Every structure is written in C-alpha cells, then in structure tokens.
Amino acid sequence: MSTLPSTNPYEDPESARLYDAENSGREDVEFYRRLARELRDAAAGGAGAPFTVLDIGCGTVVLGVDLAADGHRVIGVDPAEAMLQIARTRPGGERVTWILGSADAAPEGEADLAVMTGHAAQQIVPADAWRTLLRDAHRALRPGGMLAFESRDPRRRAWERWTPESTRGTFPHPDGGEFTSWVELLEVDESGADGVVETHRGVTEREGSARRGAEETLIFRPLDVLRADLESAGFAVEQVCGDWSGGPITDATAELILLGRRP
Structure with a gap:
C-alpha cells in the first residue's frame, strides 16, 4: 500500500x-x-x-x-x-x-x-x-x-476524467467577478491492496493570473x-x-x- x-x-x-x-x-x-x-x-x-x-x-x-x-x-x-x-x-x-x-x-x-x-x-x-x-x-x-x-x-475510475478539459468551470468569486478552476491529475498508483491512490491539484485563474493550489492525495x-x-x-x-x-x-x-x- x-x-x-x-x-x-x-x-x-x-x-x-x-x-x-x-x-x-x-x-x-x-x-x-x-x-x-x-x-x-x-x-x-x-x-x-x-x-x-x-x-x-x-x-x-x-x-x-x-x-x-x-x-x-x-x-x-x-x-x-x-x-x-x-x-x-x-x-x-x-x-x-x-x-x-x-x-x-x-x-x-x-x-x-x-x-x-x-x-x-x-x-x-x-x-x-x-x-x-x-x-x-x-x-x-x-x-x-x-x-x-x-x-x-473505484470501479468508475473517476480520476481518468479529472483532466483540465473535463473539470474546467467558471464560478462567482467572493470578491466579485468570476474565476475559472480546473484539476490537474499528477499521479495514480493502482498497486495497493487497500485501493487506488491518486494525487492531483487544483488550478484557479482570475483576471488572467493562474494559481496552482497544494497537491491533494485521495484513496479510492x-x-x-x-x-x-x-x-x-x-x-x-x-x-x-x-x-x-x-x-x-x-x-x-x-x-x-x-x-x-x-x-
């Protein structure tokens, strides 16, 4: 694992x-x-x-x-x-x-x-x-x-759909206006007995400036x-x-x- x-x-x-x-x-x-x-x-x-x-x-x-x-x-x-x-x-x-x-x-x-x-x-x-x-x-x-x-x-393999193209969305920003966000898939490990482990990070863009968030690791x-x-x-x-x-x-x-x- x-x-x-x-x-x-x-x-x-x-x-x-x-x-x-x-x-x-x-x-x-x-x-x-x-x-x-x-x-x-x-x-x-x-x-x-x-x-x-x-x-x-x-x-x-x-x-x-x-x-x-x-x-x-x-x-x-x-x-x-x-x-x-x-x-x-x-x-x-x-x-x-x-x-x-x-x-x-x-x-x-x-x-x-x-x-x-x-x-x-x-x-x-x-x-x-x-x-x-x-x-x-x-x-x-x-x-x-x-x-x-x-x-x-895990049978649905959701991580395979966590691409910038399929996760991109636009939302209202708390300070006014809008921001766009999407997910970048970084790593997938299917070798563990307890489940599939994947790592991704979120990216947000506002007023032409993109910001990459911290990496997040999940288990399925x-x-x-x-x-x-x-x-x-x-x-x-x-x-x-x-x-x-x-x-x-x-x-x-x-x-x-x-x-x-x-x-």
Whole structure:
C-alpha cells in the first residue's frame, strides 16, 4: 500500500475561500439532513428529542449550519483552521460548536450520528490513520449511534476524467467577478491492496493570473475494504447505498455510501 501522506489543500486560506463557490448544490447535504431527521424521529424520544450530530472534516460547514437549523445539536471538527474561520462567520455558524482537529478531539459518547461528507473519507490515505479515525468515530458515538460517509466507487475510475478539459468551470468569486478552476491529475498508483491512490491539484485563474493550489492525495477504497474496516472498528454495517436517493449499488454506481451502527 502506498505510504503517501494525506494532504489538505484547504489549509490554504485562498483555497478555503473558494471552496463554497466550487461546491454549491451538493446532493449529499440533503441526504445527510434527511438521514439525521429519520434517525432522530426513530429514536426513543421521537421527533423533537435532543439529537447530536458530529460532522467530521466539516470544512466550511454548509451541512452543519443546515443541521443546526433543523434543530440538531451540531459539533463540527476540521483540521484546517482556514476552513473553520469561514465556518465561524457563516450566517448561522454561531449555532455550531467548532473544534480544530479530527474525530479524536470530539467528546466521547455524545453523538447520535457522525458524518463525513464531501468525500472527506478519501483524504485519509494511510491505512493506519484511516482505521484510527474509524475507531475515534466509534468512541464519539453513543451506543446505537450511526456513522455515515461516502467514498467514490473505484470501479468508475473517476480520476481518468479529472483532466483540465473535463473539470474546467467558471464560478462567482467572493470578491466579485468570476474565476475559472480546473484539476490537474499528477499521479495514480493502482498497486495497493487497500485501493487506488491518486494525487492531483487544483488550478484557479482570475483576471488572467493562474494559481496552482497544494497537491491533494485521495484513496479510492473498494467496498469490501470499507466494509472490513468498519467492522474492524466495531461497527455493524447496516446499509450501503449507491446514490443520493438511497438506491442500490450497480455497475453504474458512482458513490459508495455506508451507514455503520455502533452496537
């Protein structure tokens, strides 16, 4: 397995500022909001009962603010201070508890639901770090709590479409006007037993000036590896979906969405 370290380009303040513009309208946000409502309503207390959501790798916390507006107690943890600075100033951000760090910094046994969105699970590349994170998420959940996250299905080989031509887009800039961004694929390693590891970087261009961001390394773990890692961390895999409507995994599946229960 590759020992490439996990990298976080969003520790860079400028990349963090542009994140929301490049990632608006995400289907995963509504999926996780719906899941939180369903789990809360199915809990012993019923609708309106206290319900705590831990957002691991929360970023600028689009989801966290929406979850807080839905009446949940929300704890957001992220290792990038630049992302949390934006999250704290977002309208509604005062409703969320912010923690700089990862799941190991979350309170023990308080969360009813823990989520990793925006493919944050793929940023944890080394196998030991990934399995430690799953154990930390397990520790942060109450008995009966749920961990939910998504990872791109490696069978679809998404990295092969991460070219400047296919990823180029134009977005509104926070300071006014527009910027253009695209992805440059740098390296792919398909030799590891735990999944395909790829490295890329984002490029942004504004007013004729191009800026290359930090390199980002992701891992595409197959379903059997994700299942085994969840079970090894103490979770019972309760559901696996292939799309944001909750449909099954098929040969055309783009996502692997896993829900694991802490017994």
